[in-house]
Amino acid sequence: MPEPLSLADIRINYSLKELTREAASADPFQQFQTWMQEALTAKADEPTAMTLSTADAQGKPTARVVLLKALEKEGFVFYTNYVSRKGQQLLENPFAALTFFWPALERQVRIEGKVQRVSPEVSEAYFHSRPRGSQIGAWSSPQSQPIQDRTLLENLEQEYSAKFKDMEVVPRPEHWGGYLVVPDRIEFWQGRQNRLHDRLLYEVESSGNWRIQRLAP
Incomplete structure (x- = not known):
């Protein structure tokens, strides 16, 4: 039997950057675009890879990694098979969470929102x-x-x-196309020393404006 892994002893002390309310954009999409560009510039591994978490009608969650293919003014777009497990879950429960993690920059972005299919025209254009x-x-x-x-x-x-x-x-197969995740909550996480990480949360208010709060790590 293999020796047990000493996972509890693995630690990284994050210290590369900081995230302040003053420096952050008032628009979470602009803030995300800035971070994505920095991940691309840093040549982070698979910068567009994101964990897509869905749940079925009973609330049982499932997660997998997919690729972000577009950032629109309404939200985040990915493509898949509509009759796949994720497609069936989104049919039953049209909400999802996305998680980006860029270790090279010690950053994470968490997104939650409602999901809808993109138009057939948009799916056609990307498919081709x-x-x-x-x-x-x-x-x-x-x-x-x-x-x-x-x-x-x-x-x-x-x-x-x-x-x-x-x-x-x-x-294009009729069973294949895109989804748009329309967020109502986006959190930006920047690793900091001694586990006192920076977390800024953007939430949509009833007015449609974004409220920004700092969260404890």
């Missing part, structure tokens, strides 16, 4: 911007369904590649 192989892959994968082995996927990929080989444009 993808590499052809990824387009074929969207047809080939019965996402989240049990399969016996990888041979099924390879056979389906060959089948759809042959089906669309004479077509200049691969059509």
